[in-house]
Amino acid sequence: MTTSKLLVTLVGAAAIVWVLWYFLAAPRRPGAERARPRT
Amino acid sequence: MTAAPPAVDSAPGSGTRRRVTFPVAGMFCAACAARIQRQLALTPGVRDAAVNFATTKATVELGDARFEDVAAAVREAGYDVGTDVLTVAVAGLRFASGVARLEAAIAAVPGVTEAVANQAAETVRVTYVPGFFDARDLEAAVAAEGFTLAAPVAEGDPVERERRVREQEVRELSWKLALAAAVAIVSMVASMPLMGGAAIRHTDLLARLVMPLDASLRQALPWLYALDPQALKVGLFVLTLPVVLWAGRVFYRGAWRGFQHRSADMNTLIAVGTASAMLYSVAATFVPGLFTGAGLPADVYYEAVSSIIALILLGRLMEARAKGRTSEAMRRLLGLAPKTARVFRDGVEVVVPAAEVAVGDLFLVRPGEKIPVDGIVRTGRTAVNESMLTGEAMPVEKGEGDEVVGAALNTTGAIMVEATRVGRDTALAQIIRLVEEAQGSRAPVQRLADRIAGIFVPVVIAVAIAAFVVWFDTGPQPALLYATVVFVSVLIISCPCAMGLATPTAIMVGTGRGAERGVLAKGGVALEATASLDVMVLDKTGTITEGRPAVTDIVLVPVAAGDDGQDAAAEEAAVLRVAAAVERLSEHPIGAAIVREAAERGIEIPEAQDFGAREGRGATAAVGAHHVAVGSAAFLIDQGVDVGPFTDAIDTLAARARTPVLVAVDGMPVGLLGLADPIKPTAIAAVRTLKLLGLKVVMVTGDVRKVAIAVAGEVGIDEVESGMLPAAKVAFVKRLQAAGRRVAMVGDGINDAPALAAADVGLAIGTGTDVALDAADIALMSGDLRAAVTAVELARATMRTIRQNLFWAFGYNVVGIPIAAGVLFPVAGVLLSPVLASAAMAFSSVAVVSNSLRLRRFTPSFAT
Numbered sequence: 001m002t003t004s005k006l007l008v009t010l011v012g013a014a015a016i017v018w019v020l021w022y023f024l025a026a027p028r029r030p031g032a033e034r035a036r037p038r039t
Numbered sequence: 040m041t042a043a044p045p046a047v048d049s050a051p052g053s054g055t056r057r058r059v060t061f062p063v064a065g066m067f068c069a070a071c072a073a074r075i076q077r078q079l080a081l082t083p084g085v086r087d088a089a090v091n092f093a094t095t096k097a098t099v100e101l102g103d104a105r106f107e108d109v110a111a112a113v114r115e116a117g118y119d120v121g122t123d124v125l126t127v128a129v130a131g132l133r134f135a136s137g138v139a140r141l142e143a144a145i146a147a148v149p150g151v152t153e154a155v156a157n158q159a160a161e162t163v164r165v166t167y168v169p170g171f172f173d174a175r176d177l178e179a180a181v182a183a184e185g186f187t188l189a190a191p192v193a194e195g196d197p198v199e200r201e202r203r204v205r206e207q208e209v210r211e212l213s214w215k216l217a218l219a220a221a222v223a224i225v226s227m228v229a230s231m232p233l234m235g236g237a238a239i240r241h242t243d244l245l246a247r248l249v250m251p252l253d254a255s256l257r258q259a260l261p262w263l264y265a266l267d268p269q270a271l272k273v274g275l276f277v278l279t280l281p282v283v284l285w286a287g288r289v290f291y292r293g294a295w296r297g298f299q300h301r302s303a304d305m306n307t308l309i310a311v312g313t314a315s316a317m318l319y320s321v322a323a324t325f326v327p328g329l330f331t332g333a334g335l336p337a338d339v340y341y342e343a344v345s346s347i348i349a350l351i352l353l354g355r356l357m358e359a360r361a362k363g364r365t366s367e368a369m370r371r372l373l374g375l376a377p378k379t380a381r382v383f384r385d386g387v388e389v390v391v392p393a394a395e396v397a398v399g400d401l402f403l404v405r406p407g408e409k410i411p412v413d414g415i416v417r418t419g420r421t422a423v424n425e426s427m428l429t430g431e432a433m434p435v436e437k438g439e440g441d442e443v444v445g446a447a448l449n450t451t452g453a454i455m456v457e458a459t460r461v462g463r464d465t466a467l468a469q470i471i472r473l474v475e476e477a478q479g480s481r482a483p484v485q486r487l488a489d490r491i492a493g494i495f496v497p498v499v500i501a502v503a504i505a506a507f508v509v510w511f512d513t514g515p516q517p518a519l520l521y522a523t524v525v526f527v528s529v530l531i532i533s534c535p536c537a538m539g540l541a542t543p544t545a546i547m548v549g550t551g552r553g554a555e556r557g558v559l560a561k562g563g564v565a566l567e568a569t570a571s572l573d574v575m576v577l578d579k580t581g582t583i584t585e586g587r588p589a590v591t592d593i594v595l596v597p598v599a600a601g602d603d604g605q606d607a608a609a610e611e612a613a614v615l616r617v618a619a620a621v622e623r624l625s626e627h628p629i630g631a632a633i634v635r636e637a638a639e640r641g642i643e644i645p646e647a648q649d650f651g652a653r654e655g656r657g658a659t660a661a662v663g664a665h666h667v668a669v670g671s672a673a674f675l676i677d678q679g680v681d682v683g684p685f686t687d688a689i690d691t692l693a694a695r696a697r698t699p700v701l702v703a704v705d706g707m708p709v710g711l712l713g714l715a716d717p718i719k720p721t722a723i724a725a726v727r728t729l730k731l732l733g734l735k736v737v738m739v740t741g742d743v744r745k746v747a748i749a750v751a752g753e754v755g756i757d758e759v760e761s762g763m764l765p766a767a768k769v770a771f772v773k774r775l776q777a778a779g780r781r782v783a784m785v786g787d788g789i790n791d792a793p794a795l796a797a798a799d800v801g802l803a804i805g806t807g808t809d810v811a812l813d814a815a816d817i818a819l820m821s822g823d824l825r826a827a828v829t830a831v832e833l834a835r836a837t838m839r840t841i842r843q844n845l846f847w848a849f850g851y852n853v854v855g856i857p858i859a860a861g862v863l864f865p866v867a868g869v870l871l872s873p874v875l876a877s878a879a880m881a882f883s884s885v886a887v888v889s890n891s892l893r894l895r896r897f898t899p900s901f902a903t
Contacts, residue, residue, distance in 0.1 A: 005512045012508035016501040023303050023497035 060098045061170035062121025063090065063113060070297065070304035070493065071118065078116035082108055093543035095121070106149045106171045117296040122152055125165045127177070130187045132161040144184045148176045205359065212356040215286035219349035222282045226275055226342035231256050232264045233271060233339065272324040275341040283317060287348040303496035311500065312530035313347050316340040316873060319523050330519075338520060340527075340873075347531055347877040354881025358540075358888055375446040376467055380411035383455075393445075400458045404449045412445040413465045414456035421452035470559060470820075491538065491849075499856065503529040506860040514861075521861075524870065528859035532876035533852050537883040541844030544891035549837030552897050557820035558830045565816035568800045569834035573780045575729055575827065576772060576794070579740035579747060581787035582804050582824060583726075583754055584716040588629055590615075590636040591697060592713030594688045614710030616642050617667045618702045621660040624650040629700060629714055630658070633669075657700075668703045675701045675708065685711045696749035715746075718753055721901075725824035726754045728900055732831055735780075739768050739794075768794040785819075785827050802827055829899035836897050844887045851883045 066072060072092040079088035079097065084104025090097040099109055110120045132138065138156045145154035145165060150172030155164045165177065181188055231253050257264055283291075290313070293306030320339040322329055327337035380396045381388050381403040388403060393411040396402060401417065404410050410423070422434035425447040434450050437443055443456060445465045462468065503526050510522035546563045553560050560566050580586050593611045619637035622630030623644055637644055647660035647667070657670015659678065668678045672689055675682055680703040682689070688711050689699045697713035729736050737758045740747045747761035760771055768784075772794050775782045784791065784798035787805055795801030795815050803815035804822060819826035859871050 008511045009508050012504050012511075016504050019497050019500045019504070023301055023500075024494055 058098060058100050059109075059170045060096055061109075061168050063095055063097050063118055064121045065118040066090075066092060066095050070302055070496070071293070073493065074297075074300055074302055075113060075116045075118055078112045079109065082112040084108060085112070091543050093540060093547055106168070109171075110152075110168070117300060120152075120168045122166050123169050125167060126162050127165060127181075127188055128162050129156075129181060130161070132156065132163075132186065141181070141184045141186060144180045145177060148172070148180045151177070208359050209356065212352055212359060216349060216352040216356055219282045219286040219345055219352055222278050223342060223345035223349045226278060226345050228256065228260075229263065229271060229275055230339070230342045232266070233268055269324075269327075272320075272339050272341075275339060276321065276324050279317070279320075279341040279344055282345045282348055283313070286352060287313060290348075290351075302493070303500065305496070307496055308499060308530045308533060309347070309351055311503075312527045312873065313344050315523065315530075316347075316527050317344050320344070340524075343527070343873045346874040350874070350877040350881045354884050357881075357885045375409075376465075377409040377411050377446070381405075394462065396458050396461050398458055398461055402456055402458065403453065404456060405453050406449055406451055408449055410443050410445055410447050410449055410456065412458050412462075413460035414443055414445075414458045416441050416443060417455045417457050419452055419454035421454050422450045424448040424450055470554065495533070495538070495852075499530065499533040502856060502860065510861065521870075524873065525859065525861050527873040528871050528876040529856055531873050532855040532859040532871070532880055537848035537851060537887045538845070540884060540887050540891075541848050542841050544888050545837055545840040545844060545894060548891050548894040549833060549840070549897075552894055553830070553833045556829055556833070556899060557826055558833060559818040559820065560830070560834070561816050561818075565800060566834045566837050568781065569783065569817065569830055570838035571781055572734060572783045572800060572831065574735045574737060574775055575783045575785060575831075576737045576739055576768075576775070576798065577726075577756070577824070578768075578784070578786035578791050578794075579738055579742060579750055580716060581822075582785050583722045583738065583750060583756075584718050586787060587716065588632040588698070588714045589717050590632055590712055591715045591717060592692060592711075594685065594692075594711040594713070596684055596709055611710070612640060612642050614702050614712070615640065616644065617662050617665070617704060618669045618700075618710075618712065619644045620647040620662045621650070621658050621667050621669045623647070624660060625652055625658050627652075627658075629698065630669075632714055633700070633712065665704050666706070669700060672699065672701055675703055678703065678706070680706055680708055682708055684708060693745075696746040716750075718750060719822070719824060722754045722824045724901070725828055726756055728825070728828045729831070730755075732828070734831070739763050739771060765791070765793050769797045772797045783827075785824070802830060823901075825901040828901060832899050833897060836894060840891055840894055844890055847890070848883065848887055851879075855879060855883075 063075060066075070072090040075097060076088050076090040079085055079090070079099055082088075082104055084102045085099050085108070086102045087100035088097060089099075097113070101109070113120050129141070132141075141163070142154045142156050145151055145163060148167075150170070151165055151167045153164075153166040156162075157164065178188060287309075290306045290309040293304070294310035297304050297307055317340075320341050323337040323339050330337040376393060378393055379390050380393045380400075382391050382396055383389075383401045383403070396412050402411065402414070404421075406421070416437050416439055418439060420436070420438045423437050423443055424434045425444060437454065442459070443449075443454075444467070445460075446467045460466070463472075506529050507522045507526040510525050511518050514521045542563070546566065549566060550560050550562070560569070577583055593614060595607065595610050595614065615633065615637045619634045619642065622633045624647060634644065645662055647662045650658065650660040652658040653670070653674060657668060657674035657678075659666065659668045661667070668675055668680060672682050672685075680701070682701060685699075685701060685708055689701075692699045692711070692713040695713075695715075697715045700712040700714060701708055702710045702712065726736055735758070736756050737760065738747065738751045738754075738756045739760045740750075741763055742750075742761060744759075744761040747759045751757070751759040760767075763771065768791065772782050772784055776799070781799045783800040783802060784794045785802040785804055786792075786795055787803070795803060800817060801815040802817045802819055804819045804824065804826070817830050819830065855876070859876050861870055863869055
């Protein structure tokens with residue numbers, strides 16, 4: 001595996017983890033949890 | 040006699056109002072709606088909030104929150120409340136000094152965001168939020184400052200307002216689409232010479248399709264191929280820039296707003312996808328060394344950027360047009376009310392706008408005209424077609440003292456009507472409000488779709504990055520180019536929007552269609568529950584039967600009844616005549632039925648004197664020179680009457696669940712009347728169809744067992760529960776539910792209210808004027824039980840459409856994303872170009888909305 005491929009793989013993996021963390025796992029602003037939208 | 044205004048929605052601005060529906064600006068996707076809803080739910084004083092992406096409206100249930108709090112919450116979420124503009128004429132403004140004060144006073148009216156006075160024109164331009172704003176508050180504020188309005192303010196016509204908003208949206212989208220499409224076509228042609236050596240053209244489906252064009256283009260436009268490739272690239276960049284900055288700005292702005300709130304939606308996908316293609320192309324244009332140095336061709340993808348934006352805008356445009364049609368039913372309802380009324384002011388007939396009719400006004404309605412507002416007939420007789428409110432096509436006879444509803448069509452005679460309910464209190468206005476709220480509500484099935492849409496976009500971004508890495512590491516050369524194309528395609532093809540639209544559009548069309556058919560569902564929850572019912576519990580009185588006793592049989596003294604039919608009719612009339620004379624003085628419902636029967640037969644009822652009644656048993660009076668007794672057999676025996684000749688007939692009537700009432704003149708029995716609560720003629724067909732739909736039909740009643748069984752037998756119901764008080768009905772419904780059944784209760788909404796509320800679905804049966812709507816989940820505007828069949832059929836059709844929509848939306852993504860990621864490449868050697876991906880994406884949203892629109896053609900079994 002060339003250096004560039006290794007680099008892209010590492011950066012890609014980090015990006016995936018960050019995207020999932022930022023949009024799904026990171027705590028929202030306080031109180032957001034109990035405010036489940038009522039349907 | 041004047042009915043109190045029903046308490047569906049109390050006076051606006053009075054502090055007691057609870058539910059408000061208002062527009063929200065800047066919503067692009069279902070995820071936006073969820074975000075605003077979350078923010079509203081967090082606001083202190085807001086008890087409940089529902090935001091509908093399809094209507095771009097929010098409905099909040101307010102506790103002590105004020106307009107400012109709600110508006111602040113919407114802005115906090117990154118959006119704004121939608122406003123409308125109204126221009127009011129103020130008398131004498133030109134020479135007045137307190138203009139600034141007037142502006143401030145108007146701006147302080149709840150729901151008003153801005154007020155600008157124009158002294159030259161003597162007008163004030165008021166910017167307000169529909170739903171929060173009430174014209175009466177504005178009038179009061181103007182009056183408090185010592186000014187008078189030159190003309191009353193009618194809050195902007197909702198039909199007109201809706202149309203204007205749609206038109207503006209369509210116009211703006213059209214212009215942006217025109218630019219993006221023109222640039223896309225020019226770019227595609229201009230890119231041809233640049234694609235000469237591009238490796239990807241052999242694998243890209245679209246490139247393969249356009250390859251033959253390349254040769255003919257080379258012949259047609261040789262000068263294009265003679266141009267300097269670098270100059271061509273710069274030219275394409277200049278062309279593409281306005282597409283990105285103007286036509287596609289909404290996507291980037293929406294994505295950024297979402298990013299700040301840690302939420303990702305379809306704007307994120309489009310923005311990241313097109314921005315990647317754009318940045319790649321810009322780098323290849325201005326620093327080609329970056330690519331050529333690494334041995335890569337410096338290809339550009341400007342045409343992909345413009346095409347993607349153009350295609351998605353095309354999808355949005357078609358969606359906006361289709362969404363306009365989903366609210367068509369509402370527009371039709373609003374269009375029902377006539378615009379003017381012939382009001383008598385100081386004895387003179389004047390034609391005034393219907394909005395200006397006040398309670399107590401007398402107005403004339405000529406044959407063929409629509410009744411402007413709700414009222415009571417003061418003079419005249421006519422037949423009124425109320426089909427727009429009840430779904431019932433037969434005109435209803437109306438005479439003095441009868442209630443008529445606004446928007447009904449007066450058919451045969453001229454009537455003078457006294458207005459009892461006007462403006463937002465009329466039956467039509469309430470129906471419209473109910474439909475609006477129902478259309479804005481969310482069905483439980485949407486919870487799943489919302490949850491999936493929320494995690495969908497981040498997952499798609501992750502998949503796109505993964506695909507990029509895999510292609511870069513293991514794909515053919517030039518790997519960076521392939522990897523970029525795949526990355527962009529995956530982002531562009533996935534469409535959370537179709538998922539977001541699947542439920543609300545179907546609910547909107549379904550509830551709208553129901554309203555046209557006299558079935559008012561109070562929202563998605565009611566429709567979803569109705570679609571999955573097992574048992575339908577019918578109340579007897581008022582639901583299966585007419586709800587009031589009527590004379591069904593007249594038996595004459597066996598010897599008196601001649602063979603001649605004419606004689607018999609005359610005899611019957613004579614019996615009814617004396618019986619009605621006595622009963623006219625009684626207050627018993629049985630007495631009322633006898634009087635009604637006599638009146639319907641055109642019998643002139645004589646005066647009676649010396650009236651005496653024995654509670655629940657009978658009555659006596661003097662009619663002319665005769666002593667007449669009317670009542671039960673026991674009562675007449677007490678009066679010394681020999682009921683012997685009627686003994687057999689009484690037994691026969693009792694066996695058929697009729698109430699026997701004997702009539703005696705001067706101590707001699709002359710006739711026997713049989714009374715019963717007659718079965719509605721349509722009930723039998725309704726019950727049969729409900730059974731055909733797979734529902735178990737049960738009848739409950741407070742009546743005695745014998746009557747209950749007779750009625751149930753006549754309409755074809757096998758299971759009967761009799762002698763039940765309201766609490767017992769509730770217990771019965773709960774028992775069924777405990778056994779795992781999903782139960783609907785159909786009742787007339789007053790004594791059945793507890794059971795209606797306890798059931799999974801409560802269906803209130805009645806007329807448009809009776810607002811028993813509050814207790815039930817679904818209101819059947821006509822008294823026809825067949826409307827319950829329509830409700831079930833409509834609910835099932837709506838849920839079927841929702842399931843189709845969700846299946847299509849999810850299935851599309853499940854199939855599309857792997858193809859875009861290139862799973863077909865090792866097998867078939869083809870890749871999906873980002874341009875094709877965007878076309879597929881636009882198509883999926885349009886397909887879902889179109890499928891929902893098919894519900895407009897829903898036809899129930901019964902054309903009630």
